[in-house]
Amino acid sequence: MGDSQYSFSLTTFSPSGKLVQIEHALTAVGSGQTSLGIKAANGVVIATEKKLPSILVDETSVQKIQILTPNIGVVYSGMGPDFRVLVRKSRKQAEQYHRLYKEPIPVTQLVRETAAVMQEFTQSGGVRPFGVSLLVAGYDDKGPQLYQVDPSGSYFSWKASAMGKNVSNAKTFLEKRYTDDMELDDAVHTAILTLKEGFEGQISGKNIEIGIIGADKKFRVLTSAEIDDYLAEVE
Amino acid sequence: MSRGSGGGYDRHITIFSPEGRLFQVEYAFKAVKAAAITSIGVRGKDSVCVVTQKKVPDKLLDQTSVTHLFPITKYLGLLATGMTADARTLVQQARNEAAEFRFRYGYEMPVDVLAKWIADKSQVYTQHAYMRPLGVIALVLGIDEENGPQLYKCDPAGHFYGHKATSAGLKEQEAINFLEKKMKNDPAFSYEETVQTAISALQSVLQEDFKATEIEVGVVRADNRVFRVLSTEEIDEHLTAISERD
Numbered sequence: 001m002g003d004s005q006y007s008f009s010l011t012t013f014s015p016s017g018k019l020v021q022i023e024h025a026l027t028a029v030g031s032g033q034t035s036l037g038i039k040a041a042n043g044v045v046i047a048t049e050k051k052l053p054s055i056l057v058d059e060t061s062v063q064k065i066q067i068l069t070p071n072i073g074v075v076y077s078g079m080g081p082d083f084r085v086l087v088r089k090s091r092k093q094a095e096q097y098h099r100l101y102k103e104p105i106p107v108t109q110l111v112r113e114t115a116a117v118m119q120e121f122t123q124s125g126g127v128r129p130f131g132v133s134l135l136v137a138g139y140d141d142k143g144p145q146l147y148q149v150d151p152s153g154s155y156f157s158w159k160a161s162a163m164g165k166n167v168s169n170a171k172t173f174l175e176k177r178y179t180d181d182m183e184l185d186d187a188v189h190t191a192i193l194t195l196k197e198g199f200e201g202q203i204s205g206k207n208i209e210i211g212i213i214g215a216d217k218k219f220r221v222l223t224s225a226e227i228d229d230y231l232a233e234v235e
Numbered sequence: 236m237s238r239g240s241g242g243g244y245d246r247h248i249t250i251f252s253p254e255g256r257l258f259q260v261e262y263a264f265k266a267v268k269a270a271a272i273t274s275i276g277v278r279g280k281d282s283v284c285v286v287t288q289k290k291v292p293d294k295l296l297d298q299t300s301v302t303h304l305f306p307i308t309k310y311l312g313l314l315a316t317g318m319t320a321d322a323r324t325l326v327q328q329a330r331n332e333a334a335e336f337r338f339r340y341g342y343e344m345p346v347d348v349l350a351k352w353i354a355d356k357s358q359v360y361t362q363h364a365y366m367r368p369l370g371v372i373a374l375v376l377g378i379d380e381e382n383g384p385q386l387y388k389c390d391p392a393g394h395f396y397g398h399k400a401t402s403a404g405l406k407e408q409e410a411i412n413f414l415e416k417k418m419k420n421d422p423a424f425s426y427e428e429t430v431q432t433a434i435s436a437l438q439s440v441l442q443e444d445f446k447a448t449e450i451e452v453g454v455v456r457a458d459n460r461v462f463r464v465l466s467t468e469e470i471d472e473h474l475t476a477i478s479e480r481d
Contacts, residue, residue, distance in 0.1 A: 005365045010250050021251055028255030052396070055415055058278075061347065061387070061397025081358035081393025084351075126364040128250045131257075 006126025021129055022122055025078075025151035028131035029163060032077040034198055035064075036162035036170055037135040038191055039146040043184035043214035044137035046075040046146075047191040049164075049199065050209050065211040065221050069094045071139050072107055073211045073219035077164030078132035078151075086130060090114045107138035111147045111155050119153025133163045139213045166198030173197055184214050192227075192234050204228065248364040259368060260361050263391035266370030267317035272303070273404040274316045275436050276374045277414070278386040279429030281457035283376040285314040285386075286433040287404075288441070289451045304453045304464055308333045310343055311377040312453045312462035316403040318370035325371055329353060346377035350387035350395045358393030368392075372403040376453070378460045400432075402440075410440045426456055427476070434470075435477050444478070447471040 011021040035048035048064050065075045066087045074090070076083040093113045097105040114134065122129045134149040148163065149155040160178045162170035173194050182190070188210060196203050205224030213219040222230075245252040249259045274287035291301050305313050305326045313329060315322030332352055336344040353373055360368045368391040375387045388403065389395040400418050402410030413436050424432060430452065438444055447470040455462050465473075 010244075010248070010364060020253075024251030024253055024255050026255070027253070028251060031255055054401075054411055056398050056400045056411060056418055058397035058399055079392075081354060081361065084355060084393075085358060085362075088355075121362070127362055128257075128364070130362075131251070131255065 008125050009123055010126065010128060011122045019122065019152070022152045025129040025131050026133075029078040029133045029151065030165070030167065032079070032132075032164045034162065034164040034166040034170060034195065035075045035077045035135060036160070036174065036191060036194055037075070037137055037146045037148075037158065038160040038174070038178070038182070038187040039137075039144050039158070040182040040184045040187035041180070042144065043139065043187070043212060044144045044146050045184065045187045045191050045210060045212045046073060046135050046137045047195055047208060047210045048075050048077070049195060050207050052207075059206055063209070063221065065209045067219055067221075068110060068136070069104055069138075069219075071104060071213060071217040071219055072110060072136060073138070073213060073221075074134050074136045075209075075211065076132045076134050079130075082130045083132045083134075086114060086117065086132065086134065089117050104140065106140050106142070107136065107145045107147070108142075110138070111136050111149060115149045115153045115155045117153075118149060118151060122152060135161060135163065137211065137213055137219065139215070139217045139219075144213070162194065169198055170194050184212060188212060188230055189234050192230055196234075203231065205231065249361050249368065250364070257361055257392075260392045263368040263370050267372050267391070267403065268405050268407075270317050270319075270370075271405050272316055273402065273406040273410060273437065273441060274303070274314055274372075274374060275400075275402045275410055275414070275433050275440075276314065276376065276386045276388070276398065277400045277424065277429050277433040277436070278384050278398065279424035279426060281384060282424075282426040282429050283378075283384045283386050283455050284430045284433045285312070285374050285376055285453045286437050287314055287316065287451050288437070289449055298448070302451060302464075304451045306462050306464075307349065307375075308337070308343060308462075310455070310460050310462055311346060311349055311375065312455060314374040314376070314403075314453060316372045316374070321369040321371045322373075325353065325369055325373060328356070345379050346375055346385040346387060347379070347397065349377075350375045350389050350397075353389040354393050354395035357389060357391055361391075361393055374401070374403060376455055377462065378455050378457050383457060384455065400436075402436075406440045410436055413440055426454075427473075430454065430465075430473050431477050431480070434473055438477075445474065447474060 037046040205227035400414040452465040
């Protein structure tokens with residue numbers, strides 16, 4: 001990594017010891033659409049707003065929640081194009097692991113490798129950090145897991161987390177509502193209510209996306225009809 | 236205390252500004268508008284049509300060499316709005332990529348795959364300092380085997396979306412407002428309606444009536460998947476139909 005003309009890093013320390021490019025990247029994340037994740041006792045749910053720039057956009061051509069492996073999914077807040085790069089790299093890393101060890105990559109390993117890529121872009125020559133934070137949801141032998149990865153490359157495991165525009169309200173709401181023994185269905189309802197808190201306009205299956213993974217270890221994105229059903233239950 | 240603006244280079248290369256913006260990408264969008272051309276794309280029930288202005292700045296220029304509408308493969312078209320030189324680079328790379336795809340995988344590159352490839356390339360320019368973003372917005376059109384007519388828009392930021400109708404260039408926002416009204420109830424336009432909506436949108440937004448030599452029109456149709464640039468006679472027929480209709 002490191003572009004020929006730029007053999008020096010663009011992300012350098014300020015006199016106070018801060019890496020300002022990373023801070024600016026976090027600002028970019030903070031102005032992105034809200035997304036959140038909740039770890040239940042028997043699964044994980046991740047969700048995001050899907051506000052499109054115009055009604056002329058074909059919403060079926062856009063999917064913000066992506067599958068990395070059959071049992072790991074990911075959502076982001078921030079810059080969509082940067083997210084696509086990370087999805088591509090992570091999928092390749094997962095596949096390389098599988099090729100070598102003949103077993104599916106554990107969630108922690110995939111998160112670590114993705115975070116390592118993000119860290120590289122804060123230190124390599126001629127590149128800027130990624131303008132996304134990721135919420136990775138997976139279910140493997142260690143049970144359901146939820147990780148948040150930041151532009152700096154640091155990652156933590158969360159019981160519930162939120163990112164993007166409405167992060168502080170969403171986190172407060174989640175702190176109140178979270179219980180350790182939540183079931184997946186309750187978690188989906190809570191996720192919807194959290195998104196609804198800061199939602200401008202009418203929430204529907206067409207302008208949010210929800211991905212879930214349960215004990216069956218199969219990550220899937222809900223159809224807009226399924227989301228509408230959950231919305232009706234929540235009303 | 237931190238030096239807020241990153242040494243003042245945040246406007247010169249694609250690094251973050253303090254507000255988390257990429258100025259070079261935003262300036263690339265401005266470069267698209269500076270070309271002073273507006274383009275429109277409309278997706279119908281079984282066809283897609285793209286229209287753009289054809290401004291020939293000098294009478295001595297060979298008009299046939301002034302074009303923004305490029306076939307990428309027999310079945311995929313690309314309308315490039317913005318800087319002509321950047322457009323030609325993009326088209327050259329896209330043609331290469333589509334041909335390699337056909338060779339490697341044995342089937343024609345689908346519209347959305349090409350659009351994603353263009354967008355991913357554009358993203359690289361927004362993250363690596365050694366290349367600036369291209370000052371081009373690309374409208375990619377084709378008929379997909381499974382999903383029918385497709386129209387994708389790829390921009391300098393690396394975004395790409397499928398569209399029912401869209402616009403790019405100087406009067407982009409006015410055109411999108413016009414098209415939103417027309418497409419509000421999800422109409423299923425026939426081929427003629429698709430072309431006429433696209434042309435009349437351009438005429439309405441620029442507030443002028445065109446001659447057939449002043450616009451370029453490209454189409455793909457489900458019953459004839461080849462990407463075609465319409466001849467002046469065909470454009471004339473549509474223009475006449477529009478003026479008779481009004």
